Amino acid sequence: MAAAAPVWSVDPRTGKQREQVAVEATADEVDAVVRAAHAARGALADRTVRAALLRRAAALLDEAGEAVIEAADAETALGPGRLTGELTRTTYQLRAFADIVDEGAFLDVLIDHADAGLTPPRPDLRRYKIPLGAVAVYSASNFPLAFSVPGGDTASALAAGCPVVVKAHPDHPATSELCTALLRRAAIEVGLPEGVVNLVHGFQAGIDLVRHPLITAAGFTGSVRGGRALYDAAAARPHPIPFHGELGSLNPVVITEDAADERAEQIGAGLAGAMTLGVGQFCVKPGLVLAPEGETGDRLLKSLTAAVSDTEAGVLLDHRMREAFLEGVRTRAELPDVEAPVTPGAGGAHTVSAGFLAVPAARLATEGPHDLLLEECFGPVTVVARYADEAEIGAVLARLPGNLSATLHLSDAESAGTDEAGRGARLLAEVTPLAGRVVVNGWPTGVAVAPAQHHGGPYPATTSTSTSVGGTAVERWLRPVAYQDTPPALLPPELREDNPLGLPRRVDGRAEGA
Known part of the structure; x- marks a missing residue:
């Protein structure tokens, strides 16, 4: 068996290798990592713990900010000024998604009570959104923080309750390792298994990841060629999965x-x-x-x-x-x-x-x-x-x-x-x-992180209609489920009549708790 290929950190200012930081993951290692993420799903079920994870991750990134910026600059040459702003954006995103988790509106709770007087009669229907499961995230080259391991894809997936396996970008592997360690530490500190956040390296590992039967969705930022190959692989699976890819744009x-x-x-x-x-x-x-x-x-x-x-x-x-x-x-x-x-x-x-x-x-x-x-x-x-x-x-x-x-x-x-x-x-x-x-009368560079933001567009800009920036990015990692005439004792807390979790919801067409 051939030895695993080394993963080197390279200085773009000189083109020289800096250090070996990892090795490319084998198919067996990708399988083990995905299974660890899959096993961590239940631990993320508690929204309070999810919010705590996101806030603790933001705090640890801020505390390690000097080291994170130094590592990212050494691998990208983006400069401390630009990277300081990017780190601030990244931690803001994490905290913003924690607030979204606390509020609970993203669950989109809808309740329509039974009404025998309608034609046809309406049964009791209760609908909300649940996490898909373990998801894959493919890091971007040009944003080693905000669109990488601790970035918006990871933050929104964790907010939805989905464990994450990140495929590191080869341009910043050391930064990816450092940020992964911080996020896994945050998980442990709030009582979660470290498998809620995982990292793999290597081109083939990225393909193995999107093909793995336990991966339920993927987010990608990169080129048309690379993104389309992964999109096609996601669609060719025996059970196709959503692939939210950002591939390229002329703007x-x-x-x-x-x-x-x-x-x-x-x-x-x-x-x-x-x-x-x-x-x-x-x-x-x-x-x-x-x-x-x-x-x-x-x-x-x-x-x-x-x-x-x-x-x-x-x-x-x-x-x-x-x-x-x-x-x-x-x-x-x-x-x-x-x-x-x-x-x-x-x-x-x-x-x-x-x-x-x-x-x-x-x-x-x-x-x-x-x-x-x-x-x-x-x-x-x-x-x-x-x-x-x-x-x-x-x-x-x-x-x-x-x-x-x-x-x-x-x-x-x-x-x-x-x-x-x-x-x-x-x-x-x-x-x-x-x-x-x-x-x-402005310029498109600079994408504000805000609830009304939309960072996506018709193909090939993206492969789906979702956004990768802003609060509604969480919707990519959820699916709706409706319960019909379900006995109250069996309903999940989110759908019970007395609303024990105090969630915003629409009942018989009228907003409550907004």
Whole structure:
């Protein structure tokens, strides 16, 4: 039998191995870990304990913050400033889900009393949501905390009552090990088995995980290629499972001529900041911008050129991504009629420089080699498609796949709905089918953790209609069950008539306890 492959922590600033932190999990080891998670389901049944776990995990992460940030920076080169904010976001998410667990509204309790006078007669029906069971979480490369071991997928799954098996991302294995240890310590301290949170490493382990018969759902953030392979594996099981995958997004931006006329310089500078933030490694980076031709468009591009030119070269998450970025911008720049006002490319032996490409929008309005410009290129680059009229905007938008976000920059009159053409409302209606979040006169980078947030979108942005950010993310790990004419003594406490748990619920169509 071949020895298990080592898992190394690598410094993206140099490309050199730092330390071996683990070995790739074998099929038997994946099986053992999944079974440990499956066995921990009953321990998570108590909502009070679940909330305590989430809060204790947040506290331990805060206490170990310096070590966590140091480990993450060494493996991602994202920098202490960015990672400090990400850790704050991560612990906020954990505490926010603890509050959701305490409140109990996520259980969606519905009670309809029997009514023989209806036609047809209605039996007594009581419905709520229960956890699916052990679930798999696949860490993201670009968020070693907020979308990794202690991130939103894990937090929402634990809130739902589902033990978690995390497949570590190879770009930050040491950070993953450290965070797993903290979450398992939190579990023990609140009286839970450490098997409520588990970690595996390795490509094959990720495949074995989604195929395991005791895994009931999966959450993924990554590439179209990798996510689609896992999605297909989840669907091909003898018992298919939900696969909540975030695969890729172009995040189009439409800038109207009137908006550019009012504030071209401001929009150009804002676009530069959004597309280069985090070295262009945000999943909601604006990758395609529809901007007007003519003098107003020229002003916008001049501002964008100046701001992007002032951006320092940066380190991508790993050298594989760097090579993919360099090849991606090279092949795009070689297409006919594509210009590079600021050439993106290699900024040094281990860095990349930001830039943007410009192309006539007409090139994107019909099928052809320029379709490559409608695919995400991960890194600090965007494509500015210059349109001649509103018809070209619509022609390009009609060809776009699903996205996490779509952004409109409108004039004051268009925003107020007082422009004679009614352009603001028309464009809003046009981009809404393309994305899960529509931003007006702002930028999509920065996804607020809030109850009303939606981080998802039509395929290939995501493979389901759910969100991975915000309180409703818990719904991914639950399924509804209804009890009909069930004797009161047999009902779960959540559905009993006297509501012993004090849960918000709807009884005969009316809200109680909200």
